Amino acid sequence: MRIIHDPVELQTLALSVRRTGKRIGLVPTMGFLHEGHLSLIDEAKKRSDFVIVSIFVNPVQFGPNEDLDKYPRDFEHDRALCEEHGADVIFAPAPDAMYAPDRSVWVEETKLSRGLCGALRPGHFRGVTTVVAKLFLLAQPDVAVFGQKDAQQALVIRRMVRDLNFPIEIVTAPLVRDTDGVALSSRNKYLSPADRERAKVLSRSLFAAQRGELDADGVRKAIAGTADKVDYVVWLDADTLEEPTENTREILVAVAAYFGTTRLIDNVLIQEKK
Amino acid sequence: MRIIHDPVELQTLALSVRRTGKRIGLVPTMGFLHEGHLSLIDEAKKRSDFVIVSIFVNPVQFGPNEDLDKYPRDFEHDRALCEEHGADVIFAPAPDAMYAPDRSVWVEETKLSRGLCGALRPGHFRGVTTVVAKLFLLAQPDVAVFGQKDAQQALVIRRMVRDLNFPIEIVTAPLVRDTDGVALSSRNKYLSPADRERAKVLSRSLFAAQRGELDADGVRKAIAGTADKVDYVVWLDADTLEEPTENTREILVAVAAYFGTTRLIDNVLIQEKK
Numbered sequence: 001m002r003i004i005h006d007p008v009e010l011q012t013l014a015l016s017v018r019r020t021g022k023r024i025g026l027v028p029t030m031g032f033l034h035e036g037h038l039s040l041i042d043e044a045k046k047r048s049d050f051v052i053v054s055i056f057v058n059p060v061q062f063g064p065n066e067d068l069d070k071y072p073r074d075f076e077h078d079r080a081l082c083e084e085h086g087a088d089v090i091f092a093p094a095p096d097a098m099y100a101p102d103r104s105v106w107v108e109e110t111k112l113s114r115g116l117c118g119a120l121r122p123g124h125f126r127g128v129t130t131v132v133a134k135l136f137l138l139a140q141p142d143v144a145v146f147g148q149k150d151a152q153q154a155l156v157i158r159r160m161v162r163d164l165n166f167p168i169e170i171v172t173a174p175l176v177r178d179t180d181g182v183a184l185s186s187r188n189k190y191l192s193p194a195d196r197e198r199a200k201v202l203s204r205s206l207f208a209a210q211r212g213e214l215d216a217d218g219v220r221k222a223i224a225g226t227a228d229k230v231d232y233v234v235w236l237d238a239d240t241l242e243e244p245t246e247n248t249r250e251i252l253v254a255v256a257a258y259f260g261t262t263r264l265i266d267n268v269l270i271q272e273k274k
Numbered sequence: 275m276r277i278i279h280d281p282v283e284l285q286t287l288a289l290s291v292r293r294t295g296k297r298i299g300l301v302p303t304m305g306f307l308h309e310g311h312l313s314l315i316d317e318a319k320k321r322s323d324f325v326i327v328s329i330f331v332n333p334v335q336f337g338p339n340e341d342l343d344k345y346p347r348d349f350e351h352d353r354a355l356c357e358e359h360g361a362d363v364i365f366a367p368a369p370d371a372m373y374a375p376d377r378s379v380w381v382e383e384t385k386l387s388r389g390l391c392g393a394l395r396p397g398h399f400r401g402v403t404t405v406v407a408k409l410f411l412l413a414q415p416d417v418a419v420f421g422q423k424d425a426q427q428a429l430v431i432r433r434m435v436r437d438l439n440f441p442i443e444i445v446t447a448p449l450v451r452d453t454d455g456v457a458l459s460s461r462n463k464y465l466s467p468a469d470r471e472r473a474k475v476l477s478r479s480l481f482a483a484q485r486g487e488l489d490a491d492g493v494r495k496a497i498a499g500t501a502d503k504v505d506y507v508v509w510l511d512a513d514t515l516e517e518p519t520e521n522t523r524e525i526l527v528a529v530a531a532y533f534g535t536t537r538l539i540d541n542v543l544i545q546e547k548k
Contacts (some may be wrong), residue, residue, distance in 0.1 A: 011441055019295065103386035105403070105437035111378035129379070130438075137439040163379035164404075165411040167285055 007098065007138050013054070014140035026141035028132060031055040032072040032186040033081050034177040040145040041085045043173045047108050052272045053082050054091040060099065061127025067119045072189050088229045091139065100133065107164070108131045109156045109264040110256075111239050116152050116254060117265070122233050129160050136166055143169040149183055151252055151267045155241065175267070177203060179206055183266045195259040201226040202255055202266040205249050209235075209253050210268050211254075219253060227257035238269055277356050277364045278385070280371065281412050284365050288326070291501040292462050296323040300415035302406060304524045305329040305353050305366075306346040310450040314419040315359045317447045326413045327356050328365040331374065335401025345546040360522050365413065372408065381407040383430045390426050391539070393504050398496035402427055403434050406506060410440055417443040423450075423457055425526055429515065447542070451477060457540045469533040476529055476540040483509075484542050493527060501531035503537050512543055522546050 004010045017024055025048030027040045033055075044051045055078055064070035080089050091272050109171065113125035136144065146154045149234040161170055176184050181203035182196070191199060205222040208214040214222065216235035223228050237244045238252035254267035278284045285288040291298055299322030307329075311446045318325045329352055336342035340494065354362050380400050408461035410418065419426045428446040436445055450458050455477035456470065465473060484489040488496065490509035498504050511518045512526035527540035 005438060011439065015441060019293065021293065095339050100437065102385070105381065105383045105434045107379065107381050107407075107438070109379045111376070134439045136439075137441065140441075162372065162378045163283060163377050163408075165285065165408045167289060167411065167414075242396070 001079075001087055001090065003079065003092065005091075005093055005097065007093055007134075008111075010052070010093075011087070011140070013089070016136065017050050023142040024048055024140055024143040025051045026103070026139045027087075028051045028135050028137065028144065028146070029053060029055055030057045030071065030186065031078050032074055032189070033078045034176075034184045034186065036147055036184040038081060038085055039176050040147055040173050041082065041087055041145060043171060044143065044145045045086050045170065047143045047145075047169075048141070049101070050089075051087045052091055052141065053087045053138065054093075054135050054219060056093055056098065056131070056135075058098075058127060059095050060130040061124050062125065063121055066121070067187075072186055080111070086251060087222045091135075101240040106130050107160060107162075109159055112152065112159055113122045113156045115236075115241055116234060117256060118152065118231055121254070127157055131200065132157055133160065133164070134165075136168060141168055143171060145171045145173055147176075148172050148174050148269075149185070149265070151238075151254055152241065155239075181207070183264070185264060187264065188264055191259060195262065198226050199259045199264055202257065202264060206253055206255065206266055206268040207248050210270055216253070219255070223255055223257055227259060229258040231256035231258070231263065233257075244272075275353075275361055275364065277353065279365075279367055279371065280477075280518050281408075282368055284326070284363070284367075285412045285414070287363070288390045288412065291324050292414050297416040298414055299320055299325045300329045300409065300413045300418040301325065301361075302346065302409050302418065302420070303327060303329055303354050304331045304460065306348055306460040306463070307352045308450075308460065309456045310421055312355060312359055313362055313450050314421055314447050315356065317445060318417065319360050321417045321419075321443075321445065322534045324363075325361045325367055325403075326363045326415065327361045328367075328413065329411050330365075330367055330369075330405070332372075332401060332405040333369050334373065334404060335398050337395055337397065340395070341461075343370035346460055353372070356513060360505040365409075372405070379448060380404050381434060383433055383437075386426065386433055387460045389428045389515055390506055390508060391530060392426065396531070399427070399430055403430060406431055407434065407440075410442060415442055417445060419447055420457070421450075422446050422541070422543075423539070424461070425512075425528055426515065457479070457538070459538060461536055461538065464536040465533060469536065472500050472540055476531065476538060480527055480529065480540060480542040484544055490527070493529070497529055497531055501533060505532070507531075507539065518546075 096120030107129040110124045205219045220233040232256045236250040238250040251270040256265045299318030381403040382400045479493045496509040511522040512524040525544040530539045
């Protein structure tokens with residue numbers, strides 16, 4: 001497994017791998033890898049011949065009061081996991097190598113990115129689409145794998161790929177949970193044991209919604225009664241992120257809430273029966 | 275020479291051409307080709323093995339009161355010229371094939387695009403960068419050729435390529451003039467013979483600046499005395515589009531002015547002697 005820090009070196013390698021006819025798979029991450037990320041790497045491995053895992057805590061998708069500086073990092077652990085799961089390259093650039101001081105070009109999605117996390121984290125998705133466009137052009141993947149954990153992000157990336165004509169297949173892999181139901185997240189590390197216990201309310205309420213035992217309001221009440229702050233609880237068309245209509249084939253129930261100072265997100269999909 | 279209307283068909287072809295190891299050259303145009311465009315095709319031909327000329331009057335770079343509907347078109351003439359100059363493919367998509375009704379992703383340059391034409395044509399450069407990003411991803415060029423006639427556009431595209439890491443060499447080919455000095459433009463077709471005569475003031479003033487006979491103010495006065503309306507006359511650092519500094523290596527003198535209802539642009543470069 002190669003470790004590459006220089007964007008130009010990665011691009012040169014990727015272009016030469018493509019010329020050999022191999023399919024490239026890309027898994028973009030911010031590192032501090034957990035089983036969720038590893039499931040994405042495994043998925044990429046199945047669907048391509050050459051897997052690139054990017055590890056980059058992307059500064060431009062963090063707001064001024066967010067956790068950029070304290071975002072957890074453990075490169076040696078990440079390296080071991082990538083090796084174990086058969087990645088061919090880790091791409092770990094320095095922020096300065098990705099962004100020139102006079103950078104001035106952004107890729108921006110203007111509809112799907114406006115609600116949910118986009119409403120509460122202004123500029124977040126513009127940072128995500130911009131860095132993912134750059135990673136796509138550097139790593140030249142045929143297929144890129146994202147997690148359903150970040151449901152809105154996956155939709156925004158799919159829209160970017162469609163609207164800008166990236167020749168890339170986007171795969172959204174299922175959300176991975178711990179045995180207690182809590183969605184895996186690098187930010188779970190921040191939780192105290194008591195907060196971790198309370199955080200189970202997210203998955204518990206979402207599962208109840210999936211079983212038809214709670215409606216949107218019920219989920220909202222359950223979470224508001226336990227979390228320290230609720231950013232949103234939404235019940236939307238899973239394709240458009242708008243209010244469900246008669247054409248809706250799947251519902252996304254998505255939540256974002258704080259436990260202590262830690263913001264967690266979670267979601268489930270519910271098939272519409274017609 | 276193949277004529278392709280379907281974006282997916284072009285991309286499939288381009289990806290397969292790349293796999294053969296051939297270098298692809300792209301010349302993006304809005305059609306109604308003149309000698310200026312043909313010089314770009316010739317340049318692409320020199321620098322690549324497979325030349326794609328796109329002909330697309332891009333609706334999203336026109337303002338609501340601009341000349342989208344009356345922009346001149348002559349596909350049969352364009353086809354003959356492309357054939358004659360050795361293009362391998364004309365890509366001529368319909369607007370609907372390029373833009374989904376619910377499109378929501380833009381590529382935007384936020385510094386170099388703000389002055390000059392960008393200040394007077396809001397949204398223009400966002401439309402340009404978005405369509406050029408799409409054309410780059412569809413045509414998969416190794417090299418793309420733009421004209422110095424649209425000096426600001428060429429700089430904005432270079433910045434996009436740098437900031438998003440497109441693996442594409444951008445070539446800016448010299449501006450081509452008619453024998454009377456007037457810069458070639460598809461919009462010259464709109465000029466009455468009297469307006470055409472008056473329009474010579476642009477190149478005449480710019481040449482005088484180049485010879486050191488007029489300064490910025492002199493150029494401004496000469497043009498304001500003849501044109502029906504002056505959008506701008508600027509004397510800027512040719513790399514940054516900011517006021518020249520001691521580090522400036524080249525000056526861009528650029529003008530935009532109306533003759534009758536026709537808006538023309540022109541520019542010259544002046545080397546700084548130090």
